[in-house]
Amino acid sequence: MLKEFRDFIMTGNVVDLAVAVILAGAVGLVVTGFTNDMIMPLVGHFTGGIDFADMKYVLDPAVVGADGTVTKPENAIMWGKWINTLINLLIVGFVLFVIVKAYGKVRKKEEAAPAPDPGPSEVDLLKEIRDELRKK
Template sequence: MGMISEFKAFIARGNVVDLAVGVVIGAAFGKIVSALVDGIIMPVVGLLLGGQKFGSLAITLREAQMDAAGKEITPALMLNYGSFIQTIIDFLLIAFVIFLFLKAYNRLQAPKDEAPAAVPEDVLLLREIRDSLKK
């Protein structure tokens, strides 16, 4: 089988299409969660921190160097930890919602109680022998 025909067979499988749809929906969902965190959660956290925008929180490692005219020679070196923490919150929210979705999905996909499998004839025969010996 040639590589092109193998590739066609691979793409034709339902799993690849399902995966592609899942990735597109996941990317769109990530944007929704980012908008939630940026627009609703972080302003509340910033309000709790004294009205400061959370994404702009940073530690100055080195101040900017200025010349005599006040022009910046070298920029300040900043450690921007606010946006990093905001991205972690995005990730945790997305992971939590995916966890809840998969939990509900698995509950719906739980195998139904099927009728017990038929007992093999040799087991039935051994039970009859056991029961007759007890008498």
């Protein structure tokens, strides 16, 4: 049973899947950083300094005690963070689209290469031998 599991894990598909998951996590982090640090400041600039991450709809405001400590935290719908997440999704989707499209072009080029001539078949060789024997 351990041998079967080892053989299963060492197949190309499982290793490829593991690499894809690790790369997807790294791409996700890069895209999140790109969105938060590059795209959203530009969006904020063109929308008059609005930071979407701070946009929210407050359901229940925070209750602050006399000493300044929060006795009951704020309850809010953070719709601005959700917009940031949607922008992340669009960017990740576009990046993956470009990667898959490039991979498809590379794969087509590999498939388009003509296969080498396999040479004469067994039937052709047998016919040649028969013809040679008839000549003698």
